[in-house]
Amino acid sequence: MDFFDRFAVPNPGPTIYASMVAIALTVIGTLVFITYTKKWGYLWREWLTTVDHKKIGILYLISALLMLFRGGADAIMMRAQTAVPDNNLLNAQEYNEIFTTHGVVMIIFMAMAFIMALMNFVVPLQIGARDVAFPRLNAVSFWLYFFGAMLFNISFVVGGSPDSGWSSYFPLAGTEFSKSVGTNYYMTALQISGIGTLITGINFVTTILKMRAPGMTLMKMPMFTWSALITNLIIVFAFPILTIALIMGTMDRLFGTNFFTTTDGGMDMLWANLFWVWGHPEVYILILPAFGIYSEIIPTFAKRNLYGYKSMVISIVAISVLSFLVWVHHFFTMGQGALVNSIFSVTTMAIAVPTGIKIFNWLFTLRKGKIQFTVPMLYSLGFIPIFTIGGVTGVMLGMASADYQYHNTMFLVAHFHLVIIPGVVFAMLAGLTYWWPKMFGYMLSERIGKWAFWFISISVCVTFFPMFISGLDGQARRMYTYSESTGFGIWNMISFIGALGLLVGFVLIVYNILYSFKNAPRNISSDPWDARSLEWATKSPVPEYNFAITPTVDSTEAFWDSKKKGYKLFKGKVDKIHMPNNSGMPFVLGFIFFVWGFAFVFALWILLILATVAIFICLAFRSNEKDNGRYIPKETVEKIENSLGGPK
Numbered sequence: 001m002d003f004f005d006r007f008a009v010p011n012p013g014p015t016i017y018a019s020m021v022a023i024a025l026t027v028i029g030t031l032v033f034i035t036y037t038k039k040w041g042y043l044w045r046e047w048l049t050t051v052d053h054k055k056i057g058i059l060y061l062i063s064a065l066l067m068l069f070r071g072g073a074d075a076i077m078m079r080a081q082t083a084v085p086d087n088n089l090l091n092a093q094e095y096n097e098i099f100t101t102h103g104v105v106m107i108i109f110m111a112m113a114f115i116m117a118l119m120n121f122v123v124p125l126q127i128g129a130r131d132v133a134f135p136r137l138n139a140v141s142f143w144l145y146f147f148g149a150m151l152f153n154i155s156f157v158v159g160g161s162p163d164s165g166w167s168s169y170f171p172l173a174g175t176e177f178s179k180s181v182g183t184n185y186y187m188t189a190l191q192i193s194g195i196g197t198l199i200t201g202i203n204f205v206t207t208i209l210k211m212r213a214p215g216m217t218l219m220k221m222p223m224f225t226w227s228a229l230i231t232n233l234i235i236v237f238a239f240p241i242l243t244i245a246l247i248m249g250t251m252d253r254l255f256g257t258n259f260f261t262t263t264d265g266g267m268d269m270l271w272a273n274l275f276w277v278w279g280h281p282e283v284y285i286l287i288l289p290a291f292g293i294y295s296e297i298i299p300t301f302a303k304r305n306l307y308g309y310k311s312m313v314i315s316i317v318a319i320s321v322l323s324f325l326v327w328v329h330h331f332f333t334m335g336q337g338a339l340v341n342s343i344f345s346v347t348t349m350a351i352a353v354p355t356g357i358k359i360f361n362w363l364f365t366l367r368k369g370k371i372q373f374t375v376p377m378l379y380s381l382g383f384i385p386i387f388t389i390g391g392v393t394g395v396m397l398g399m400a401s402a403d404y405q406y407h408n409t410m411f412l413v414a415h416f417h418l419v420i421i422p423g424v425v426f427a428m429l430a431g432l433t434y435w436w437p438k439m440f441g442y443m444l445s446e447r448i449g450k451w452a453f454w455f456i457s458i459s460v461c462v463t464f465f466p467m468f469i470s471g472l473d474g475q476a477r478r479m480y481t482y483s484e485s486t487g488f489g490i491w492n493m494i495s496f497i498g499a500l501g502l503l504v505g506f507v508l509i510v511y512n513i514l515y516s517f518k519n520a521p522r523n524i525s526s527d528p529w530d531a532r533s534l535e536w537a538t539k540s541p542v543p544e545y546n547f548a549i550t551p552t553v554d555s556t557e558a559f560w561d562s563k564k565k566g567y568k569l570f571k572g573k574v575d576k577i578h579m580p581n582n583s584g585m586p587f588v589l590g591f592i593f594f595v596w597g598f599a600f601v602f603a604l605w606i607l608l609i610l611a612t613v614a615i616f617i618c619l620a621f622r623s624n625e626k627d628n629g630r631y632i633p634k635e636t637v638e639k640i641e642n643s644l645g646g647p648k
Contacts, residue, residue, distance in 0.1 A: 007602070010160045010180045011093045015077075020157045049582040051135035054542055056142050057121030058439060061432070063146055064113035065510075067105050070153065072506060074102035076499055079463075083496035085484040095480035096163040097182065101156070103166025104186065107282070108193060109149040111420070114428040115289045116145070116200060119228045122435060123204065125535035125542065126222045128213025128551045133206040135580040136622075141196040141203065143590025148193030151597045155185035159601065162186040165478070167279065168249070170260035170271045175253055184601040187250040192593050194239050194246070201235030204228060213534070215553040219313070222533040222556075223306060226313055227292025230320045231285050237324070238281040245274035254603060269334065276327035284323040286420065288316060290427030291358055294380045297434055298362050300531045301377040302369030308361040309556060315354035322351040332403040341400035348398030352391060359384060374529070375449035379430035382457045383422040390418030393468070408478075411471025414464040421460050429456075429509070437528050441541045442520040444512050452508035459501030466491035466498075532560040537569060539641075545577045545632060548641045574641065577632045589618045 009016050034040055047055060077098050081090045090098065124132055132138050155161045162182035164173040173183045208229045212221070221229075248259040249271065258266035299306045306312065328336060328344035362384065371377065393415040397406050406412055429452075437443045467475075470491040475482065482488050527536040537559045538547055549570040555561050562569040596611035598604075 007158050009157065011091070013091075013094065015090075015094065016157060023154075023157060044584070045582070048587045049584045051131075051139045051580050051582055051586075052544060053120050053124050053132050053135065053138060054439070056138055057117045057119075059142055059146070060113045060117035060120060061439075063149065064110050064117055064428075067110035067113060067149065068506065071102050071105035071110055072503065074098045074105070076503060078102065079492075079496040079499040081480060082482070082488075082492045084493065085482055085486070085489045087481060090480065092480050093163065096165075096478075097156075097161035099478060100162045100165050100168075100182075100186075101152075104152065104162070104190070105149075107166065107286070108190060109145075109152065111286050111424050111428070112197060113145065113149075114424070114432075115231070115286065116142075116197075118224075118293070118428070118431050118435065119200075119204060119231075119289065121439060122431075122535055123225055123228050124207065124211070125438075125538060125546055126225045126533055127208060127211060127216060128534055128547060128553065129207065129211040130546050130577065131580065132203055133211055134203050136583055136586060137199055137203055139583065139586035140589060141200040143586045144196030144199070144593060145193045147590040147594035148189045148191075148196065148597070151192065151594055151601075152185055152189035155182055155189075155601075159185070167275055168271075169275075170249070170252070170268045171262050173249065173253075173271075174261060181601050184250070184253060187246050187253065188597040188600045191243065191246045191250075192597050194242050197235060198239040198243070201232040201239065204232040205236060208232075213551045213553050215558075219310070220553055220556045220558075222292075223295035223309075223312060224289070224292035224533075227288045227295070227316060230316050231288045234281050234285050234288075234320050234323065238278045238285070241274055242278040245271060245278070248274075250600070254600075269331075272331050272334070273327070276330045277324070280327045280330065281320075281323040283419075284319055286424045288319065290383075290423050291316065293427045293431040293434075294362060294383060295358075296531075296533060297376045297380045297430055298365050300434075300529055301372040301374055301380075302366050303372075304365055304369045305532075305557060305560075306361070307364040307367075308357075311357055312361055315357045318354040319351060322347060322354070326351060326398075329398055329400075329403070332400045333407045338400075345398055345400045349395050352395055355391060359388065374433075375444070375446055375453060376430040376434040378450065378453045379426045379433075379457075382453065383426045383430075386418055386422040386426075386457070386460060390415055390420075390422065394419060406471065408476055409471035410467040410475045410477055413477050414467035414471060417464050418460070421464075426457075429453075434529065435535075437524055438526075438535060438540055438542060441524070442516060442522050443524060443528060444516045445520070448508060448512040448515060452505045452512060455501055455505035455508060459498045459505060461498070462501060463495050463498030466494045527563075530563075532557045534559050537562070543640055545579060545637070548574050548577075548637050574634060574637050576634045577637055578629055579632055580629045581627055583627075585618060585622060589615065592618065 034043060047059065050056065050059075077090060078095065081087055081095055120132075120138070124130070160180040160182045162168065162173075162178070162185055163180075164178050164183055164186075168183060168186055171177060173186075208221070208225060248257070251257040252260050252266075258264040260266055260268050260271045262268050295306055295312060325347045326344060328340060329348045332341050332345075362380075373381075393411070397403055397412065397415055433444050433449055470488050471477075473487065473491075475486070475488045475491075524540065526538065526540040529536070534551060534553070537551060547570075549572045551558065551569045552571050553569075554567065558567065558569055561567040592611055592614045596608060596615065599608035599611055
């Protein structure tokens with residue numbers, strides 16, 4: 001029995017047992033449904049073994065939506081716990097686990113997956129490519145992310161969740177204070193998922209630099225592709241830092257090293273520095289693609305070209321550089337000294353300048369535009385004032401002396417969420433609605449989408465504005481309860497009401513997807529928004545090969561020019577097309593990494609060795625595999641194109 005005790009949850013309660021039942025029923029129901037509908041073969045051929053960038057993007061999208069509701073459930077429980085004074089809905093340990101998993105799930109497994117979904121689907125289309133540079137490696141990236149996410153999520157019911165915060169500061173994350181395997185899950189799951197993200201970064205940098213359509217110079221790329229290029233460059237430079245930090249943290253916990261201990265030569269602040277040298281660029285890994293999405297949507301629905309294209313590119317590059325020079329502002333109160341704090345205070349405030357340039361460029365794009373208030377445009381317009389409030393409060397936090405008042409209070413929580421929600425979630429919902437017709441061949445309901453927008457945008461303000469007040473009154477973040485005499489109750493109750501409004505908004509999004517799937521017309525054009533960039537030049541649904549004829553680009557808005565000025569975009573002839581073969585190896589490799597990670601979490605060394613050997617066998621098999629892809633015959637291409645309305 002001692003062997004099985006280690007897999008038990010340390011502090012089981014009604015929430016844990018309900019989760020166990022829910023997980024078991026979901027798994028059983030899914031297996032029964034797939035078996036009953038006889039979809040195992042279809043699932044394996046079309047999805048589990050796919051290397052098509054579009055399908056991989058959709059897999060990321062499905063995963064992101066699942067993680068959104070997983071992290072959202074944590075958020076509702078936190079707001080319910082703090083809604084009234086002296087509440088006992090959750091005990092201290094449960095609250096610690098929930099706020100830790102909420103942060104990790106939302107940042108690493110939801111927001112990152114949403115970004116990867118849109119980058120995977122859109123970027124190759126925007127640059128006129130047939131796929132990414134390394135299609136099979138792209139599939140490996142997804143399955144490493146997916147199985148890393150699954151490993152992290154089973155911690156709730158097997159062994160216990162991490163409980164030392166999403167930043168997992170040492171010594172709190174050490175074995176002295178985090179005795180369960182929860183932090184092992186954190187270290188290992190993030191490592192597996194992070195390797196997948198790093199591979200994606202390398203893949204997309206190569207794709208954008210080497211696979212653009214003829215004539216598409218760097219300064220003719222769409223802004224979303226520019227943001228994807230810079231984002232993936234940040235990934236390539238930042239994620240190895242996280243990899244090293246996680247290795248060191250794992251060694252401290254499992255092998256008794258002393259990198260981050262407070263004794264025997266360790267340095268707990270080393271973890272804080274390594275984490276935030278990765279962590280603050282990570283914020284811009286999330287934000288920059290959002291800026292790219294808004295830069296696609298605003299010109300489309302303002303019916304004007306993007307104002308200040310070159311300044312937008314320069315500002316993205318400037319933000320990427322400055323993002324590596326501000327990490328110390330996350331711990332101004334931890335003893336660096338006045339000189340160091342002053343330097344990083346200046347760099348923190350400096351990063352607001354290129355961000356401000358982008359906001360003014362969007363406003364100038366809107367000026368004198370013929371604005372269409374579609375759902376994507378509403379999210380783009382709503383983003384500007386809410387994000388500005390979040391950004392201005394960030395500048396306040398960037399003043400080192402003032403940060404002694406704001407630090408570790410609910411003021412910081414409000415700032416962060418008013419940056420991330422409009423800066424990432426609004427952008428992802430805008431991009432999802434905008435590119436949905438290209439993904440699935442039908443449009444989401446505008447009426448339901450607008451209801452969801454207003455619920456979400458108003459509820460964001462109701463949820464987080466009161467936290468500025470309670471934070472300035474002294475409410476520390478991560479407090480699981482408080483007394484009535486503090487006066488925090490009214491502000492926390494308003495926040496809870498706002499959180500319920502957010503829940504309604506996201507439920508409406510799910511309802512919109514189901515309603516539109518059933519009722520939306522399928523006879524839409526390939527360009528339903530009258531858009532400007534190259535992805536709208538191909539058919540809907542997009543063929544496997546994207547473009548039958550590779551487009552030729554002579555301007556920053558070649559597709560728009562082809563529509564309005566008669567510019568010929570497709571100048572070649574239809575011919576056979578080379579495409580990669582599907583492969584089951586990425587899925588198998590991802591599953592083996594899941595087993596490897598589980599073995600590491602519980603120090604099951606024999607299983608770990610077997611999984612490690614299996615990983616190297618997979619790598620050796622791939623290294624010696626003879627796979628030159630396949631050709632789609634010219635006749636097949638012509639048949640597909642004719643069925644979709646003619647060759648392009």
